[in-house]
Amino acid sequence: MKDYFAVLQVSENARPAEIQKAYRQLALKYHPDVNKSPDAHERFCEITEAYEFLMNHWPQHVAQHPESANTKQKYSEYRHTDDFERFRRETREKAQQQARMRYEKFKKQHEAFQESGINDIALLFTAFIRLLSIPLFLGLALMPIALAFISWQWIFMGIVMWPVATIIGWYMHDNRRHYLLPGSFFYTPSRLRQMFTDTHPSDKSCYYCRSKVADSKPFHLDLLKLKDLKLKSGGYRQHNVNYINQNISILVPRSKKAFVIHSLNGFIKILSIIGCLCFFPVSSIVWRMVTGMILGGFVSTTILTITRTRSNVTYLFSLNMLLRVAAWLSSLLLASRFSFNPFDIQTNDAIHFVVTAIVVFDSFLMQLFEMAIGKKSMAPLLSQYPEANIKFAEGYRVYNDIPVLSVVYPLFKWIFG
16 A cells, blocks of 8 residues: 555645645656656556545545544554545546646646746846856855965965855756756747747737737736635744635737737837946936836837837736835835936935835735725726726736735736736
8 A cells, every 4th residue: 555645755744735746746747748658657647646635535534533633543544444445446536537637737837837938037047147156166266375375364264265165166066967058948049930920810800909910829918816815824933825816817819010019128128127227327226227117118118109009018007006106116215315416316225125115015005005995906097908807897906915926026027018
């Protein structure tokens, strides 16, 4: 009799989230469509069977037999009961169908994650950090020796620098095979070329360019509606909040022209932010970032106006969002000093608190405005695709009031659509 905890490679005290994560990883690894080994099918069914038991049957058994939980009845003893054998037979019959259904769902989620570009951005950031770590390693390793030629006392700097250099060198050695290429990029040059050249015949009109046919891939507008909020507390510093959402994805018809314009605007926003961070002649990095966003928004709006194309990010601009932006900009202004001859913007020590507050407490401000104005404050100010307008009227929104996410998610969507 197999141990289901061992099958999923989790401990007997594993939480549901840990079980789900282990199942997802093993399911993607052992599904017969991916793994061509002879025992892949049997292994996959075994994983699904273990998942069903640990997520459904075992919690029900503990709840129905409180005396077992009080006496700390071991899982190993329960595996030899008739109740367990009956469950095993029933689950085995369902494993084939459930396994395939679950894998297809995971596969769609994985593909959606890849298409979002988040994975490629994470890979680029990882490669950038690894590239910077090479001169850092050489500097930490060689600087004490180089300075020792000036004065032998500098050699004692190695006591601090060499352990750090050893850690970085160890990491570089462990990842030496693919150090500067940490993974496979989804958007390869051939895939990017295919995106801009392939057409998708359709009888629908483009929502963003009314005179064009929707011959490109539709724009995915992902919305959610909060169904429930589960709070769990396991004692001091062991609190957990789970948002249970109802997610939908609306496909907005889009033409090749609109796709090219939207992609160009995303590139312009990135270029504007990076350019202002590097070259805008003010002392404050925060205001360089803000200026880059304002400049990128102005240029992209100008392009949309000239080309007579609707924006694909207006769904982000709600009354709640505008009030929060105004509040945080006011905070930045109070923590800044402006001079006009020569022109410069400087920030005082309070800027660290303001930036931290924006990232951490924006979600609380979002809740306050929603309580004061109502849930409609999260609806877009401008009219959207008809199907999206219906969903917004039903209470759907773009994102939840979650710390950090309430800042990062809309900023990411504003740049990339």
